[in-house]
Amino acid sequence: MTSPQTILYARVSTSDQTVEHQRSQAEKAGFTLDQVITDDGVSGLSVPLKDRPGGRRLFDILRQGDTLVVRWVDRLGRNYQDVSDNIREFIRKGVIIRTVINNMTFDGSTQDPMQMAVRDALIGFMAATAQAQAEANREAQKAGIAHAAQVEGKYRGRKPSYTQEQLHTILGMTGSSVSEIAKLTGLSRQAIYRIRNDPAAASAALQSWSQT
Incomplete structure (x- = not known):
């Protein structure tokens, strides 16, 4: 065995x-x-x-x-x-x-x-969250692409300090504290707050810079 x-x-x-x-x-x-x-x-x-x-x-x-x-x-x-x-x-x-x-x-x-019921409910919640976050990410990406198209050729601002994977991680950790996310991603608390407060703008910044 x-x-x-x-x-x-x-x-x-x-x-x-x-x-x-x-x-x-x-x-x-x-x-x-x-x-x-x-x-x-x-x-x-x-x-x-x-x-x-x-x-x-x-x-x-x-x-x-x-x-x-x-x-x-x-x-x-x-x-x-x-x-x-x-x-x-x-x-x-x-x-x-x-x-x-x-x-x-x-x-x-x-x-x-009782423990089985709690476990199964948690599985359902986590699975539903995964799909909801995928759909939210897709909408944020659409908004980002549209925004990037509008500002193409204009001043794009500072290059983002985060990657697409880090953006997805932050949007995915909805129940986690900013400190936990900062430790996992290596990003500053301020960057995480900005992404959480306006995910569409965060996605737009990545899209704008990816066009160069």
Whole structure:
């Protein structure tokens, strides 16, 4: 019988995201990784986990007692039904799912009905949040593109101090404090406040500078 493994799943969907960054975040959080499985350039909103090459591999190799590590549940997907179904399927197999952001754990070890109800409600909430944030990011990006088109050829202001991945991280950590986000992203508190207060403008700044 093989020993339980700890496997990081890293989904990369934009040019600013990297597998190495997700790996280093996990290692800094204290995870010792046996394998890293990736999907590069794959949408989490329109492509189900089982239809991605890396996602299919997860279902093939994960066994009871293994730990699946993800930066946050949005790496598994951005579709509510897909994310919640996959998390429940993994925990039925005896796989423990842990997130780097907020250090959350989902497993099937408890048999207490109340704890199971709380766990399942939390899974549903996290999956719904992942989809809602994807849609919010998409709207912010649309607004940013429109704004960038309006100001093209004009003064664009200072180049943003953050990347697209950092922007997505900040918008995704809705329940986290500014201090927690600053520690994770390395950005200043002031930059995080500006992004939170006007995500469309933050996206617009990135879009404007990306056109050069």
